[in-house]
Amino acid sequence: MNLMALEAATTGNAFTELLGGIAPEGTPTWALWLGAAGAGVGILVAFVSLVAMFSVWLERKVSAHIQCRYGPMYAGGWHGWAQTLADGVKLLLKEDMIPLGADKPLFMLAPALVLGAIFGALVALPLAPGFFFADVNMGLFLILAFSSLTTIGVVMAGWASNSKWSLYGAMREAAQVVAYEVPLGVSLFVPLMVAGTFSLTEASAAQSGWFGMHWFIFQNPFMLPAFIIFFIAALAETKRAPFDLPEAESELVAGFMTEYSGIRWSFFFMEEYAAMFLMSAVGAVFFFGGYHSPLTALFPEEATTGLLYQLVCAGTLIFKSFVGVFVMMWLRWTLPRLRIDQVMSMGYKYLTPLALVCVLGAAIWETIFA
Amino acid sequence: MYFDYLNALVFASVGFVFVFINVIIGSIIRPRRKGTQGLEVYECGEETLGDAWIKFDIRYYTVALVYVIFAVEIGFLFPVFGVFGDIVSGQTSTIGNLALVHVLVFVVVLFFGLVAVWAKGDLDWVMTYKAREWEPSRPRRLPLARTVADLEEEQSATDDPSGDDTDEGTTSEGAEAPATA
Numbered sequence: 001m002n003l004m005a006l007e008a009a010t011t012g013n014a015f016t017e018l019l020g021g022i023a024p025e026g027t028p029t030w031a032l033w034l035g036a037a038g039a040g041v042g043i044l045v046a047f048v049s050l051v052a053m054f055s056v057w058l059e060r061k062v063s064a065h066i067q068c069r070y071g072p073m074y075a076g077g078w079h080g081w082a083q084t085l086a087d088g089v090k091l092l093l094k095e096d097m098i099p100l101g102a103d104k105p106l107f108m109l110a111p112a113l114v115l116g117a118i119f120g121a122l123v124a125l126p127l128a129p130g131f132f133f134a135d136v137n138m139g140l141f142l143i144l145a146f147s148s149l150t151t152i153g154v155v156m157a158g159w160a161s162n163s164k165w166s167l168y169g170a171m172r173e174a175a176q177v178v179a180y181e182v183p184l185g186v187s188l189f190v191p192l193m194v195a196g197t198f199s200l201t202e203a204s205a206a207q208s209g210w211f212g213m214h215w216f217i218f219q220n221p222f223m224l225p226a227f228i229i230f231f232i233a234a235l236a237e238t239k240r241a242p243f244d245l246p247e248a249e250s251e252l253v254a255g256f257m258t259e260y261s262g263i264r265w266s267f268f269f270m271e272e273y274a275a276m277f278l279m280s281a282v283g284a285v286f287f288f289g290g291y292h293s294p295l296t297a298l299f300p301e302e303a304t305t306g307l308l309y310q311l312v313c314a315g316t317l318i319f320k321s322f323v324g325v326f327v328m329m330w331l332r333w334t335l336p337r338l339r340i341d342q343v344m345s346m347g348y349k350y351l352t353p354l355a356l357v358c359v360l361g362a363a364i365w366e367t368i369f370a
Numbered sequence: 371m372y373f374d375y376l377n378a379l380v381f382a383s384v385g386f387v388f389v390f391i392n393v394i395i396g397s398i399i400r401p402r403r404k405g406t407q408g409l410e411v412y413e414c415g416e417e418t419l420g421d422a423w424i425k426f427d428i429r430y431y432t433v434a435l436v437y438v439i440f441a442v443e444i445g446f447l448f449p450v451f452g453v454f455g456d457i458v459s460g461q462t463s464t465i466g467n468l469a470l471v472h473v474l475v476f477v478v479v480l481f482f483g484l485v486a487v488w489a490k491g492d493l494d495w496v497m498t499y500k501a502r503e504w505e506p507s508r509p510r511r512l513p514l515a516r517t518v519a520d521l522e523e524e525q526s527a528t529d530d531p532s533g534d535d536t537d538e539g540t541t542s543e544g545a546e547a548p549a550t551a
Binding site: 093140181194340348 | 374375377378379380381382383384385386387388389390392393395396397399400401403408409410411412413414418421422423424426428430433434436437440441444447448451452453454455456458467469470473474477478480481484488493494495
């Protein structure tokens with residue numbers, strides 16, 4: 001790539017600007033770009049790891065309190081905050097087992113594919129104005145594409161394990177995704193119509209002002225049903241209960257990851273929690289105002305470029321996403337698992353027609369009132 | 371713009387490599403124990419029987435075919451709804467509300483497609499394949515299992531002389547009955 005084009009492309013990226021400010025005079029552009037890329041990669045890896053660790057701890061705490069238990073209490077001191085960290089170290093020290101009958105290359109490839117897909121999807125998510133890894137103008141499409149790539153990893157894991165449990169899990173995952181990709185995509189047409197953009201940065205920026213009352217959810221009466229359909233489909237997409245049929249720990253030992261152990265297994269978990277966060281964040285960006293809230297509306301116009309504003313924005317979006325993650329956990333420990341034919345008929349016979357009706361209604365509403 | 375897509379690719383490959391880096395770190399720091407017992411495929415403690423690489427009966431393949439069609443339609447509709455708001459407000463195009471008609475026609479056709487598939491029963495999970503009713507190759511001489519009620523009926527058929535007049539079949543069966551009873 002031409003360096004001039006590169007320079008033009010990277011201006012506006014927070015990392016490049018930050019490094020451009022502190023780098024000594026005469027630093028070549030490519031060094032600046034490499035530095036920005038390194039910083040971005042480091043931040044994303046740390047971010048995904050932290051989100052996964054916190055979510056695992058949160059899940060254990062939420063499930064424990066729903067069942068009138070305490071959950072982890074000892075590791076780290078305060079309410080077992082370091083439990084996941086200790087578990088991570090333990091998992092790293094575990095024996096790396098690949099079953100003798102397994103398809104070795106595919107078995108090793110599957111967790112990498114799953115995690116790579118979720119990393120690629122997280123790139124399009126802006127945490128604050130100007131704080132993004134990549135301003136992808138087809139952001140929503142990119143996220144949907146990458147998150148359905150994880151399915152291939154899951155099916156690959158199930159098939160490569162050469163275990164009956166894994167095979168069942170993988171086939172169920174395929175069935176489930178076939179049923180839920182359609183309502184997931186169709187329900188996102190509604191906010192797309194209001195936003196008029198695929199870019200998550202632009203969609204977030206469009207919802208500023210009015211103390212958070214410019215959120216897309218208030219723009220159109222069909223937004224709320226569309227959000228509910230999106231959320232249910234996202235639950236199925238991230239393999240969460242009541243749609244956790246692929247791993248179904250009470251019937252198929254651990255489903256597609258029965259044969260995985262140690263650090264390889266932990267990456268499937270990492271992907272699951274990162275995907276939960278990502279789906280909730282997409283919901284927050286396209287329905288609930290992205291990084292805007294009454295709190296960020298308090299900032300005067302001239303303060304909106306400062307670091308404090310960016311931190312508040314990032315905090316807002318992360319908070320909103322974790323509310324979604326919390327609701328997902330709450331549902332998991334409340335609802336029983338569906339049967340696979342119920343899952344399929346739910347996807348096609350209920351959610352898809354409802355989503356299409358929402359889209360039609362929203363299109364008419366947009367034409368008449370907007 | 372392409373730079374951003376390159377970014378996405380770079381991050382995806384970082385996630386990809388991250389797994390292998392961790393596996394390598396683990397292989398360096400963990401203790402080494404040799405043994406093959408743990409490497410068997412888990413089958414609830416029993417010895418593993420056969421492969422799992424079998425011809426799997428995918429019951430939902432019609433649904434999967436329907437999904438392919440719907441996914442393509444969604445792919446078509448995504449850009450349409452991306453610009454729909456601007457078109458109907460007259461910002462980017464002069465066709466205005468005609469865009470609504472286009473969208474309505476497309477979505478309604480999609481809807482009727484779903485209804486047609488539904489009515490055909492392609493969305494139903496195939497519970498069982500109905501086997502043909504089993505017929506014995508030649509008439510069975512004796513019933514395999516009989517209930518007390520059957521026996522009593524047979525008994526009454528043999529004991530009661532009036533039964534002979536009603537039906538020939540019951541009497542012949544009833545005559546054989548004591549042989550097995």
